Each structure stands twice: as structure tokens, then as C-alpha cells.
Amino acid sequence: QLRDSDGLGALKGEQFGLIRREDLDEKLYKDMVEQQTSKLYQQMLEVRKKLPSYKMRDEIVDAIQKHQVVVLSGETGCGKTTQVAQFILENAIADGKGSTCRIVCTQPRRISAVSVAQRVADERGEKLGKSVGYQIRLESVLPRSEGSILFCTTGIVLQWLQGDPVLSQVSHLVLDEIHERDMLSDFLICIAKDLIKVRPDLKIVLMSATLNAKLFSEYYGGCPMLHIPGFTFPVKEYYLEDVLEITRFKFQDERRIPIWKRREHKENKEFEEMIAPYIRNLERSQKYSSQTLDELYKKSSEELNVELILELLRYIAQQPPGAVLIFLPGWDKISKLHSMIQEDRMLGGRNYLVIPLHSMMPTANQREVFDRPPKGVRKIVLATNIAETSITIDDIVYVVDGGFIKMKNYDKEANVTTLLPQWVTLANARQRRGRAGRVQAGICYHLFTRAREQALDEYPLPEIQRSRLEEIILHIKILRLGSVKPFLLEVMMPPDPSVVGVSLQMLRAINALDESENLTPLGFHLARLPVDPLTGRMLLMAAIFSCVGPILTVAASLTFKDPFIIPLGKEKIVDEVKRRLNRGAKSDHLLVVTVYDNWERACQYGNERQYCRDNFLSSAVLHQLKNFRKQFMSLLYEHKFVNTCNPRAGEVNRNSENLALVRAIITAGLYPNVARVLPNSGRPSPHKPVRIRTAQEKRVALHPKSVNEKERKFEHPWLIYREKIKSSQVFIHDSSMVPTYPLLFFGEKLNYDSSNGVINVDGFVRVRSSQHVAHLVQSLRNVLDQLLEHKISHPRMTRWEKFTKEGALLHTIVDLISSEKRITEEPQEYFEDQDDDDNDDN
Template sequence: MQEEILQLVKNNQVVVLSGETGCGKTTQVPQFVMEQEVEAGRGSACHVVCTQPRRISAISVAQRVAQERGESLGHSVGYQIRLEAVKCRSRGSVMYCTTGIVLQMLQGDPLLSSVSHLVLDEIHERDTQSDFLIAITKDLLPKRPDLKLILMSATLNAEKFSEYYGGCPMIHIPGFTFPVTEYYLEDILDTIRFEFPPPKGKEPIWAQRRNKSSSEIISIISSQEASGAISRGAAYELRKPHSEELCPQLIVSLLRHICRQPPGAVLVFVPGWGDISTLNKLMDEDSFLRGQRLLVIPLHSLMPTANQREVFDHPPSGVRKVVLATNIAETSITIDDIVYVIDSGYIKMTNFDKSSNLSTLASEWVTKANAHQRRGRAGRVQAGVCYHLFTRIREQNLAEYPLPEILRTRLEEIVLNVKILKLGRALPFLQKLMQSPDEEVLKISIKLLEAINALDDDENLTPLGFHLARLPIDPLTGRMLLMSAFFSCVDPILTVAAVLSFKEPFVVPLGKEKLVDQVKARFAGNTYSDHLMYVRVFDSWREACDNRDNSFCYKNFLSTSVLQQIKRMRDQFFGLLKDHKFVAPEVRSGSDIEINLNSGNVAVVRAVIASGLYPNVACLKRTGKSSSKRPKIMRTADHNRVLFHPKCVNDKMQAFESPWMVFREKLKMSSVFLFDATNVPNYPLLLFGQRLEYVAAEGAIDVDGFVKIRCTEQVANVIRKLRKELDAVLEYKISHPDVSRWDQHSKEGKLLNAIVDLLSKEKIDPNQQYHPRYDVADDDDDEEMHEEYPSYT
């Protein structure tokens, strides 16, 4: 097989290689190529780059290959992920990296002249960056006839990729696995005699819709019962309308059954972290499972990389490892001691609803490709068993493959990538992709980029857009970072930007969720802000490190590795501000006083957060008093009922200083939730909103048709004049990057000091705190609420 692969690579510029997960393609093929080049005397011209869709896989595969070669990382094998790398030698080498690293390489080297072989792995996952890179390489190949491209997929849909590259040759690596016995829901119900518990409360609408679509399957089950293919007891359970819902009690019962089987690790696939937490709680409460020697390990993409590595370790003799995982364990990583797999049949998927301009996150049926991958996790070291918690009939009705990510996501960052790589107008280029995104979604993304002044009316990068496109973060966070330099509060915003671009530093041990919420509330204090809470956490950790307090992270449920990554990202962002000339070259760190004149001024920091996150603004519906713990209702410009996600610190608050919230993300789950929100007063919205208009009939300033604040026309004119001057200075600074001037002798210094003074003096009467209206099941109130806002005189 090795010779056949190498011959194809030698004779063709593009080769598509497919093989089951675990066949060795990821670890072996790049080595085959490198060794052949070295043996042929071309080692000095060989540099193989192999992309991976996830950080953990780039690291673990590189470690495995180096170990196979009897080397330490950094010789012929290395890896590079964001802010973490063990570089290999420049020639005669293999580098494993995330897809984003190659996109960054293209900014500085559009021809990838340092790469001899580009291996795009796990392309069947169809993530946005991989699809984007595939389209770029198709245009790149004619310009680099010496570049070899190897596309590797874990499934047998290689024909699509071959067709995209003009019918390039394909090869399949069979791979060896032990036999895997598969059981389906009807078999499992018979074996363990399980009865579904009655549903709690009213069935959710999404479940009702799904049950209606299952009527045909129920009819077939009745036929199978009549023929004797399904037992009477199993058929009775399968007819229950909630039998196809995710049932953690069923998984616990199945784990009891597995614990009576021969030794072997268990891998349980569930949709999300909440399901992992629920399942772990039920396992703790089960007297039989408590009596077993089980090592339960959660595996989720939000966990620190260091914690994720624990799943690869073999447990002591007599201990059974149980991994509770999301789809992160489907591909990319191989846990080599798994014998039993429980496939819940569900996966969490993000989608974008163009009609409501809203991202959604919901559990969906897996596809046949997902189920096949999950089955393949068993049988790596011995004969395995896979339990599918859906019927054989349901499997026949599953979709073949997941929908590519680029068809179900927003496109702002992709548009900026198209522009910074000088690939032309967004629509014509994106139509070159294997499956081009919806034009309406593209228009929505372009409209946002125009609204934040990243693109002009002709879809060209503005000076601001140029800076945002070169920052490795989303455009709203990037704008916040640039504004922090302008308003001299860099240190706290470096932290905010790093957390928003990576993940929050809290570790949530299974069963300790409420304790973590209490720690968050303690750090947040009276800031009414997730963002300022993150700043306090990082500053406290930095102080603890200075004082050598080694117990700080443990006591506060914090991940040392995530905080260290946040620190590295802060350093990277600070370096980028210097590179873009928004920070003077002599400034040595993001915490230097020269760029933090206002970092201690919470009003200014809030305003800069708002400047970045706008137009993500929500308004609390107000009542005369605070009361229950029920969810608080907010509204945004396009949604009338929005709630804080329970993980937000503001979800636990009973009253606020202002009705306005700026937020990172709005996501539809069981309800429409806001994530990472900060309570802000009026002036930040007036200063950083887009369009200001005084409405004399209402005696109020209107900002973009949503934010309305009562004031006199005289006050409105002053604000508009100040805003005009601010916009002019900002436009000049973005076009001519330079450090801000704070002296009172310059026009810029006078303006900046006046704005800081204005922000600092904005007060709201503490007796007029804003108590949010609480959610009531039958509350369809759509009343206008702007009249409830405070007035300026």
C-alpha cells in the first residue's frame, strides 16, 4: 500500500486518500512522503504540512509520530497551533498544524513557497476553514506546479473531492480493526428490560414536531412486532412518543449491563456538556455503579487541552474507564483502549437562520457518517461492541452526511479573509467552494461589516477593515482591541479579547456547577458584567502567581493551562497593536502605564467594551420591583424575548444600573439566550452607535432605530457635535496609526479628556435602578418600552 500511495503522489499533483479512522493515514502518509523525499536526495526541499481541524489532534498526532520515529518533538516532526508550537526543522520535516495556521501562512506567503507537500486531513468534517482552504488551493495549484496536495478523508465520500479537483485519482486504505457487534434500540430494550420513564411536564414543541414525523416509523414497528422481528415488550416501549428522545436513565441502565461484561473502556457519545453533567450525576446516584471501580472522564471541546489528554491514559488494572464525550471523540483523536461504545444518536449542531438573523444550537439526529464513525471507535484492541440508541428503521432514515459548516454559519470572518488574501469580491470567490453558502447569509455578513465600517459600499476593505482582517479574532472583538489603545485602557481589554477569542478560564467539575457559579458571582461583584468578571479573575491570578499562591486556581475552579493560554494571547494581541503602530515601540508590555491611563476607570472600560460589541445591544424590560428568580426578559432590535444564559453572571442579578446590555453572542437554544453581557449606561451607545437622530415629537435621541434616550434638543446637539469630532479623530487615527495624545494642548487630547470626563460623570440615580421584568409563560406583551429609559436634561 505504501508504494501505491507514493507512486500516486509522485505522478499526480492532487491525490484523494480515504480510510477508516485508525487506519494510520494521519500518522503514516506524511512520514511516507518525507522519507521518500529524503531517500531520493530531495530532503532539503521537503517540508510536509498536515492540517488538523482541532488543536488536540494536531498535538497528539505529532507526539505519536515523533514517538514512532524514536525522536523528541522538534527534530523531523513538530506541531503548531495558536500560540503553542514545537517547531520542526525547516526541511526534511513534517509539521502538524490547525487549518487556521495555514490561512495565516497564506497572508505572508500567498504561494506557500516553503511547503512542498500540503496534506489536508479530516476533510470529511467540512468545517468552514477547511472548505475555504480547499478552494484556495484549487486556485493555487496552477501557480505552484511543484506543490503536491493530498486530501485525506475518514469516510468513503472521496468522489466529491475528486470531482472538485477535476477527477484526480483516489485510493482507499482499508485499515484493520477487530469485529464490532452492533446493537440497536430494539435489541437493547429486550436485553436490559428497560422501561422509559414518563416525560416530565409539558413536552417541548421541538419534541412534538419530531414525534409527529415518527408516525411512519411507529407503523413499521407495529408490523415488525406482528412478524415477530421485535418483541412485544420492546415494541410497547418504542411506541411511547418520547422513546426517541435522549434518555440518560437508559444510558445508566446500559452502563450497568456493560459493567457485567468483560473488561474494556467505555465511550459514551452525548450532544453537549449539560448531557455529560446530567449523566454523571445519575451515575453518582446509582448504587450499583458507585460500587464499581469506574474512572469517569468528561471530554468536551471547552475543556483545557491538558485535561483532554487524560483520556488517552490507560487506567490501573481492575478499573474501567468511562469517557463521556461529545462528537470531539468521533474523529481526529483515537482512544486506543475503547471496547464499548454507546451512541446516543444525537449531536449538537449550530445553524444560522437567515430569516431571523440568529444562530441556533440544538440537538439533532446524527447522520449515517456520524454513526459509522462512532461505531469505529470500538474494536481497536479487541472485538468491540457498539450500542446505538435508535432503531434500525431510524438509521435508514438518517441523512448520509452532515451539512457543511459553511452552509450553517455567519460569514464575516470568511469575507475578511477573502479580502485580506486579495481573492476578489466575496460572492464570486465563495461560489468556487465545493458548496457555496447562501447569498442571503453572505449579504447579512457584508451588511454587518459595512455597519462597523470594515467594508465600504463597494465591498473594499476600509482602513479599519484592513486592521480587523489582519487580527486573528472576530471583527467585533478586534474593533474593541483597537479602541482600547485609542482610549488608553489596553490591559483589561487584552484580557477580554483573549477570553472572547478562546474560552473562559473556569473548569466545571462534574457535580460542582453551582459552586462555580458562586465563584463567578464573587469575582463579578457589582460590575454587572461577565467581561469585567474575566478581568478580575485574570488580575487575581496574576497577583497569585506573583505571590506564589499555588492553590489559587484549585480554590477558584480555574484552569491554569487556560489562564496561561489567555496570557499568551494577551501577549500576541499586544504585539499586534505594536505592529499596527497603535502602541509606541518602546512600550514593553500590555500592562505598562503609558497605555493604561484609564484602565482603572470602569466607565471608560465599559464604554470600550460597548464600542466593540455594538450593535449587539439588548434592553431590559422594566418593572417597578425585583422579585423572583425567574428568567429576566430583554429585547433586541430584532427579537422581543431574549434571556441571559444561565452561565452569565447577570442571570443571577435582581436589579441593574441601566436598562442597556451589550453582549458577545445571541444564540437560540431552548430560548434565545445572550452570552457574555455587560450592563452599560447611555453615553457609550450615543458615542459608538451608528446613526443618531433627534426625534422632536418624542423629545429623544434615536440611535439606529432601537436605542432611544430622552433629552432636550440642546443636549442632543451637543452630543451630535461631540460625536462628529470623535468620528473624525477615529477615522484619522485608523488611517494613520499612531499613539493617542492626552495632553491638554492638542485638539485630540482635549477631545479625549472631555469624553473620559463625560463617561466618568454619567450617573444614574440609585433609587431608580432597573428591575427587569420576569418571564411568564403566557406573557406575549409587545409593548414599547423606550419610554421607561432615563432622561438627560
């Protein structure tokens, strides 16, 4: 089914694609023949020929030539990611059709796009930028325009579609790692299904690491499938019962439970019905000691225990040489195990090189993960699931599969994102096992029982089924793909309709969509900005209110990450540094602004290294924030909201020193993410955290990383925050204290209840006010809404002269926000009906 008349459907029957040039075909052929005779190319060719995919070269090329869509599956290490695009390119040039061959290969992660492009260029004996290149956000080395291969992230292709809805300059679209089922890949797979109807010359190759190829083939009407057998050495697998037997480990956190009570003690129904009968079978088999069986009966045997991993490492240390890869669910477990290894008398010595692999670690540290250690040194890599498929560490012999993975899920009932450890799937466990047998026979230790393995899900849930959908909806709208709900029903595994409804409602609430689901002028700009809608709205408001500098930094850190490094064991020192730098601002967002501005000054005076070292900052992250700031500034310039690309220019920063206004613009961006600080009964105590609630939750906590977490007194009762995530409890992340005025000017529509003198913003934000003040705020708000709508529809630099209507209104609003005067007396900002549960400490 093609889309609405002004979308792809209107293009059917037109001619697209690259135009053939015989002179270029001849040149590309001559260049290739010359290249293939070089010594370097021949050496790399010998390596390529050993890959399983090379042995199927003719079969793969033939299938792609004969069919518009082909699904290729192959185990990690078979060479499909590096070889398939080269097969297509070499065949096209040999056939004299190089000028019409432009291959684009998508990767779900930046690190993969860059490293694969570099590897392919090396194999071809050339530098990046000739026949091979890459493009990721903020960074690219582009290849020649014809007869080329470009590796890029999926988001880059979605950006191209906005200007070229049929990808007219692409001959082959290769979608790699689609088994990961990330949201953008699933979305692009759905779009490509429509694309091939108007581009019969476009070839689609879907590549999956695991054997769920049938699902993708069926989605494309039963298109052909090819499987490339991987070559790995045999891997011996051990499970929790074996590990306990080998190590004689005892779980310390649970009392021994008498046998007659064991089943009763297990509240977990799954354990009673599946694990306990399995353990009884083990008892009958007499293969395992009574100590091992006792440990398996404990509830903690189904939890990840880093002490057990340490004991297992001591055992592996006595086995033949080989690097160890340990899969852990997140930074907390990585840092705990890392510090335990460092303190261990056996493993903490020079004979062991321990490398944590996580997004919170500096990138430079992560590069050594690929290097072989000196003779006599055993490498131990502590990693999350990034090491399953995205990167390959060649010298791994031992794998420890912790059995858990941290995954973001959206809880639609509670309207909250959750980030909890959950059992791996069988697909995860297979990938982890496969990492052990790449250079020699390997060993994989799964820290779960064989019975638990029987209960694991086959594949992870697609991201589109466990996430909010605002960004995808904006993509659907900007690409003119029709109504949201019908389109999303055509995705391979559609999301829950109620989540679609929540996301649509949120976009209406921030005025990105109108009631008929059309993009508003604001929605149009948000859809074209490569950030989430709330951060995008913040950037536009910063341009209108001329406080661009600090908001560029806030937006960059929300899009990427904050620049603090937290060395193991120095968490409290880092907290102290953060509080000192924040200077009482009670804002995670303003903290990053201060840190960034100080860093730029330090760079000017040649003190960058000292500044970063003294303040526990990542120079790499700060440089990346600088790149994001530049990109965002260029986008504001392209969209005509500013008249310069210089983020330090005076005219776009006339209000950047006004921190009250900067807080208001952060509020304008992050609303409706508002929390309320409740009044403490009795005197504040340094040991008693403040009580905070949101519209949905009676009690939430500030995340321990927040500069506000240790605060015990807030001058204003409101906090604006980036997101709330449920782990051990519901935490709000990246918060700033804000006064009332920003919520009145940038929240939802105002209502005044004259019977009890209350301004009601959204049912949650409510303040007492006199009728006179309420009407003044209401009339200012109405005029401001009209002005903002006009400026979003007709972008240009703001005129601040007081004799202009625009300048006079904005000066009034800014003055009111800057004064931070109270509309009400403090005690009357709290309402009895909201605070009935305030004494509930559960």
C-alpha cells in the same frame, strides 16, 4: 478562473518553490540512512508496517509523484494521518531531493496537530524539532526548514497566505480530516484550487476519513482517488429495540397510551410515516416482547434518556472486560450521567474509572483517557463527537452511540445562532461504530431504531452552510481574492447568498468594508488580527483610549473561554463565588478582568493554587489567557497602535482603572449586540427574572452561566453581549450593563428627531434629549469619528496632552462617559410603541 489582477492571477508564470541544494540533499540522505539503522527506529518500523497504509506505500508515493492533486480516503485507524507525510519525505530524501521537500499537514483541531506531530516524531526515533514539528496558535516546535514535516492548524496556513500568497516555501500541502467540512478547511480547499494554477510544482493531498472522496475528486476536475482499507475487528451492532429488550427498561416520563390513541398522540409526521409502521412490522415478526413494543411507541423513545444509558451500563458491567465509550451531545448530558454513575451502588465503586471528555474539563484530567486502567478496573469515557475522529482511545471495546450531536447552526430568518441537539448523520454513526473494534471484536449500541437509521442524513452539513461568514469574508479581502459573492460561489458547497448578504452588511455596519466592498483601514487591521471582527475592533479601541490591560483580558476570554470550572453538583456555590467577585459590577466581562488580575497577584505571592481552588478556577485556562494577552499585545505593537509589548506598561493603561470607560470600549467592540432591560411592572421579585428584548426578539433570557442572570435591578437599561444562541429559548451570552453614552458615541450614525425630541441610533437604541444636548453629542460624535478614522489609518500611541487637538477631544469624551450623567429622565427612555408587548408573558 483566477482572481483579480492584483491577486494570484498576476503571479501566473513566475517561478516559486524551494531551491535545490545538492550538499544538503547529500547530508539529509546520510542522516536518514544512519537514523534508519537505529534500534529505536527499527522497533517503531515494525509497528508502522502493520498499518494498512504502509502496505500501500509505493502506490501512494507513485500517485503523488505523477499527479498534482490526489484524494486519499481511509477509515480511522488505517494510519494515513501519521504515515503519508513520512512516505513523501523518505522518498524525496532517498531520491536526493530532500532540500526541496517541505511538507505541511493541516489539522482542524489543536489537540490533533500536537498529538500527531509527537507520534510521528516518536515513530522516527527523534525528538520534536528535528524533521517533525508543529505550529498552533500561541505554541510551536518548528522542524528544520528543509526536508521536514510540519503539522499545523488550518488557520496557520491562512495566516501565512497573507505574507506569501503562493506558499512558496511549501512543496506538499496535505489537508487532513477534510470530511469534517469545517469552514477554514473548505476555504483552503477552494484557495488551493487556484494556487495549483500558479504553482505547478506544488502537490496537494486531500485526506478524508470517510468514503465521500468522490465529492473532493470531482471538485478538483476528477483527480485520482486512492482508498486505504482500514483494519478493524468485527463490531456487532445493536439498536434501541435490542437495548430495550436486553435491559427491560421503561421510560418513566410518559403515561402509557392506549393502542388506539398511539398514532394520534404522535404529532411528529415523520414518526407516523416511518417509525410507527416499522414498530407494527416488529409486532408481526414477534421478535420483541410487548413491553419493548410499548416503549417504542412512546414519544420519549426518540429522545436521549440518560437513565436508559445507566441501565445499559449496568448490563455491560456484567459482560467481558473492555473500556466503554459513550457519545453524548453536550456538557449537560455528560455531567448528568457522570453524577448518576458516581451515585450508583454498582458503578460508583473503585472498579470503574469514569472520565468526562469535554472542553469544559481541565486538560490534565483528559490525558488519562489514553492510559490503560489497572487490572480489574473498567474505564468509562463520556465524550462529545471529539472522540469520533480527532482522538483515538485504543482500548475501547463497547461504544454507546446516544444518537445525537450538538451543532451550531445559523438561522437566517431569525438572525440567531442555534445550538440544539440533532440526530447524528450516517457518517457520524459509522465513525462511532468504528471506535469499538480497534483492539478486539467490539459491540456498538445505537440508541435509535433501525427505522430511524434509514432516515438519517448521509453527511453533516458543511460549516460554511450553517454559519455567519464575517471572518471568511475578511480573509477573502485581505488575500485579494476578488468580490465576495463570486468567490464563495466557487466553494465546494456554497453558502446561502442571503447569509453572505447579512455578513457583508454587518461588516459595513462596523465600518470594516465600504459600500464598494473594499477593506477600510479598520477592516485591514481586523483581517490581520486572529480574532473575530468584534473582538478585534475592541482591542484597537482599547489601544486608542489607553485602557489596554482589562480589554486584553476580555478579548482573551471571548476568544478562548472563561476560567471558571463548574464541578458537578456545585453550580450554586460557583454562582455565589462569581457574584462575590463581581462586586455589583453587573458584567461578565469585568468579572473575568477581576479574576485575572487577582490571579496574577496570587501568582506573585505564591498563592496560585489556593486562589484557584477557593474560587473554582482553572489554572490551565488562566495561563492560556495570559498567553493570548501576550499575543494580542504583540499584534497591537506590530500594528503600531502601542509602543511597548508590556501589557502592564503605564502609558497604555492610563485609563485602565476607569471602569466606565472600559465598559464603553467593550460596547465599542460588541455593538450592535445590544439588549434592553424593560421596566418591571410592580416591585422587583427575587423569583421573577427581568424582562429583556433585542431589536429582533421580543423576549430573550440571560444565560444561566451569566453573573447577571440572578440580577433583578439594573441601574442602566442597556446590556451589551457577546452573542445570542437559541437552544431551549434565545439566550444572550457574556453580558455587561452599560449606560447610554457609550451607545451614542460608538453605535451607528446618530439622527435627531426634533419633532419629538429623540436621538435615534439605529431604530432600537433611542433616547429622549433636548435639542441642545443632542447637537452637542452629535458634534462630538462627528469629530470623534474623524479622529478614530485618522488613528486607524495612521496608527501611533495616543497623545493625551490637553493642549493637543487629539488629547483635548479624547479628554472631553472620557469625562462625559465617566460621569455617566443622564441625558434624559429615566421614565422617558422607554417608548410606548416598543413596549406594547411588555405584558405578554408567553
